[in-house]
Amino acid sequence: MSMTNDSHTKSEHDVPQRVSFYFSAHQDDWQLFMNPAAFKDVLDGDAKCIFVHMTAGDAGLGTGNGERKHPLYLARENGAESAIRFMADTDYRVPIETSISAMTFNSHPIRRVAYRNTVAYFLRLPDGSPGGTGYAGTGYQSLKRLAEDKIGTISAIDGTTSYRRWADLVATLRRIIDFERGQTRSIYLNVPERDPAINPGDHSDHFMTAKAALEASEKLAGARRLHYMGYAGAKFPENLSGRDRDMKCAVYAVTLAGVLAFDHPIAWQHYDQSFIGRNYFRVEEDRGTPVDRSTHHLL
Numbered sequence: 001m002s003m004t005n006d007s008h009t010k011s012e013h014d015v016p017q018r019v020s021f022y023f024s025a026h027q028d029d030w031q032l033f034m035n036p037a038a039f040k041d042v043l044d045g046d047a048k049c050i051f052v053h054m055t056a057g058d059a060g061l062g063t064g065n066g067e068r069k070h071p072l073y074l075a076r077e078n079g080a081e082s083a084i085r086f087m088a089d090t091d092y093r094v095p096i097e098t099s100i101s102a103m104t105f106n107s108h109p110i111r112r113v114a115y116r117n118t119v120a121y122f123l124r125l126p127d128g129s130p131g132g133t134g135y136a137g138t139g140y141q142s143l144k145r146l147a148e149d150k151i152g153t154i155s156a157i158d159g160t161t162s163y164r165r166w167a168d169l170v171a172t173l174r175r176i177i178d179f180e181r182g183q184t185r186s187i188y189l190n191v192p193e194r195d196p197a198i199n200p201g202d203h204s205d206h207f208m209t210a211k212a213a214l215e216a217s218e219k220l221a222g223a224r225r226l227h228y229m230g231y232a233g234a235k236f237p238e239n240l241s242g243r244d245r246d247m248k249c250a251v252y253a254v255t256l257a258g259v260l261a262f263d264h265p266i267a268w269q270h271y272d273q274s275f276i277g278r279n280y281f282r283v284e285e286d287r288g289t290p291v292d293r294s295t296h297h298l299l
Helices: 029-033 037-043 072-089 143-147 165-181 204-216 231-235 242-260 268-276
Strands: 018-024 047-055 098-105 108-115 118-125 153-155 162-164 187-192 224-228 280-285
Touching (some): 018 029, 018 037, 018 165, 018 204, 029 187, 029 268, 037 047, 037 187, 037 242, 047 072, 047 204, 072 108, 072 118, 072 242, 098 165, 108 165, 143 153, 143 165, 162 165, 165 204, 187 204, 242 268
Parallel strands (some): 018 047, 018 187
Antiparallel strands (some): 098 108, 153 162, 224 280
16 A cells, blocks of 8 residues: 555554544535444544545536536535534544645545544545436546446546556455554444345445445455444434434534535535435444444344
């Protein structure tokens, strides 16, 4: 693994008790589908939380701004970063340590933002569209088409890097996981539910993000894998308690405020009615004690 623009040395005192990875296709997915678990993990001062955003969420605009003041992908990244800082700042006991860099994994530079006990990665791959066909504006590139060998490469929309074949992308995620977990033995992997029988009609980028993350972590013994429902969860009854709903609502509101700050419209009412009061997932345990998610409903 080659790395640049940052020091990668870690002392024994830096090892957290747990590392939780949240793999999202788009910059608002973990807020909608994996919260309040993410908020609770960030509030745990003994945990380190890694948010990996696979696509730019650009809806085919690439680096274009859609006649707004800023590109859509930067607006959505600002929303995600604002939400992460909001969660991390809720617990003043965690020291403020901020680092923004372009780190290189498997020869690919990737934007990395570290804040308190959180780290966010933005791979900025093209939004693949709900069906996985991609958009004309970004050359019909998509994670799905890469996984199916219909395209040989996929490039970050900002032109920083290109991945040759699906295996290259998976290997890069594996390097990120290995670096961020370090010597920590307790690992949580939070991913979208990729089984269409459980999670029908979901976005292709959600399914492909789960595929990539699970393949990258398949040899990670002892990890706890949590699979979260996406769009299909809207058909289930609300299952969050008042406190948990408030936590999820607050984080999503901050996310949207970050998008609005970059002059892009939001759709609060649609998502509030569909997802804010719901959180459905299933758990795969390799070994060890069960995951404590007693306030949520398991599939």
